[in-house]
Amino acid sequence: MTTTRSLVVPLPDTTATCQARRRLDELVKPVGSLGRLEELAAWLCGAHGTVPPRPLDDVRVAVFAGDHGVSAAPPGAPGVSAYPRELTAAMVRVFQAGTSGVTVLAREVGARVRVLDIAVDAELDDVARDVVARKVRRGSGAIDVEDALTPGEAEQAFSVGRAVADEEVDAGADLLIPGDMGIGNSTVAAALVGASLGLPAHRVVGTGTGVDETGHAHKVAVVERALHRVEGRVADPFDRLTALGSACAAATAGFLVQAAVRSTPVVLDGVFSLAAALVARDIAPDAARWWLAGHRSTEPAQSVALTALGLEPILDLGLRLGEGSGAVQAVPVLRAARAVLADMGSLADLT
Numbered sequence: 162m163t164t165t166r167s168l169v170v171p172l173p174d175t176t177a178t179c180q181a182r183r184r185l186d187e188l189v190k191p192v193g194s195l196g197r198l199e200e201l202a203a204w205l206c207g208a209h210g211t212v213p214p215r216p217l218d219d220v221r222v223a224v225f226a227g228d229h230g231v232s233a234a235p236p237g238a239p240g241v242s243a244y245p246r247e248l249t250a251a252m253v254r255v256f257q258a259g260t261s262g263v264t265v266l267a268r269e270v271g272a273r274v275r276v277l278d279i280a281v282d283a284e285l286d287d288v289a290r291d292v293v294a295r296k297v298r299r300g301s302g303a304i305d306v307e308d309a310l311t312p313g314e315a316e317q318a319f320s321v322g323r324a325v326a327d328e329e330v331d332a333g334a335d336l337l338i339p340g341d342m343g344i345g346n347s348t349v350a351a352a353l354v355g356a357s358l359g360l361p362a363h364r365v366v367g368t369g370t371g372v373d374e375t376g377h378a379h380k381v382a383v384v385e386r387a388l389h390r391v392e393g394r395v396a397d398p399f400d401r402l403t404a405l406g407s408a409c410a411a412a413t414a415g416f417l418v419q420a421a422v423r424s425t426p427v428v429l430d431g432v433f434s435l436a437a438a439l440v441a442r443d444i445a446p447d448a449a450r451w452w453l454a455g456h457r458s459t460e461p462a463q464s465v466a467l468t469a470l471g472l473e474p475i476l477d478l479g480l481r482l483g484e485g486s487g488a489v490q491a492v493p494v495l496r497a498a499r500a501v502l503a504d505m506g507s508l509a510d511l512t
């Protein structure tokens with residue numbers, strides 16, 4: 162496959178991790194008393210190959226925006242989302258204006274946010290050229306009745322995600338965060354997680370933006386039909402992105418893999434980024450060693466994906482916004498973990 166031929170994922174530096182653990186035990190505190198912070202500090206040392214790790218000064222969020230065939234419900238019929246699909250395009254403008262949830266939260270921690278129209282079902286003539294320059298297509302096929310993408314579109318979107326990660330790393334990123342914006346994202350994410358882990362629809366479908374009981378039952382039926390439709394032909398991760406994903410899911414997977422190729426740590430976000438991460442791990446298994454989980458979302462598919470990836474989220478605040486908003490809130494915790502190793506004194510110096 163041309164898209165993955167150049168994928169060589171370096172491994173984090175385990176010597177630096179071990180050195181960090183030894184140093185943590187020498188610091189002026191009871192051994193292990195900083196709990197999870199110590200694990201995170203050692204993990205960052207492995208990612209940066211230094212003790213202490215580098216400061217996390219340059220944190221960058223890439224928000225992949227796009228629509229889905231499953232969100233195009235006829236008027237009056239139950240939909241998969243509590244909001245209309247037009248919200249995706251409207252939110253791209255909000256991101257651009259700098260007033261989205263993730264933008265405000267990112268500002269608090271000094272992170273940058275970039276939004277990319279990968280598959281929004283609108284011509285966004287009024288937004289900045291660099292926002293729309295990577296468009297792969299408008300929307301996607303409705304996964305309960307047809308494939309989301311053509312194989313070529315899945316590869317193209319994966320390459321776009323890789324290129325975005327390259328651009329952010331070349332611009333100096335110390336840490337990358339995948340963000341998502343797309344009405345219907347939680348349905349597609351549930352289908353990808355169900356197919357990746359062999360779980361039935363009712364185990365992975367949640368309420369997303371807040372559908373009621375009827376909406377939830379409709380979502381479960383959509384994901385059931387989608388999983389049934391593709392049964393036996395989505396073992397390959399690119400086939401899964403093609404059949405059940407979207408251009409944004411493929412772009413996010415490419416972004417996650419390329420961050421690892423470039424030895425750049427990633428903080429995963431909500432259900433869409435976790436679904437993409439499961440697929441990305443099947444494309445490049447070692448890439449998962451470069452990822453942390455920022456938070457636990459309320460979506461069941463995000464929780465089962467966290468478990469499957471062996472990730473313990475840093476925060477658990479009942480978040481369900483997506484956009485990268487949970488991951489950016491974990492950044493101060495990571496900076497605190499680094500500060501421990503960089504600035505604490507040693508037990509040996511006690512007088």
Ligand SMILES: O=C(O)c1ccc[n+]([C@@H]2O[C@H](COP(=O)([O-])O)[C@@H](O)[C@H]2O)c1
Pocket residue numbers: 241242243244341342343344345346347348368369370371372430431432433458459460463480481482483484
């Ligand atoms: O990541 C999450 O935990 C999450 C949970 C529910 C909703 N979202 C956001 O809401 C949108 C998807 O919700 P829905 O109901 O339209 O599938 C999409 O833009 C996501 O970023 C995100």
Ligand SMILES: Cc1cc2nc[nH]c2cc1C
Pocket residue numbers: 244248252341342343370482483484
């Ligand atoms: C307003 C709004 C903002 C969002 N951000 C991510 N998903 C979203 C869905 C809606 C509806």
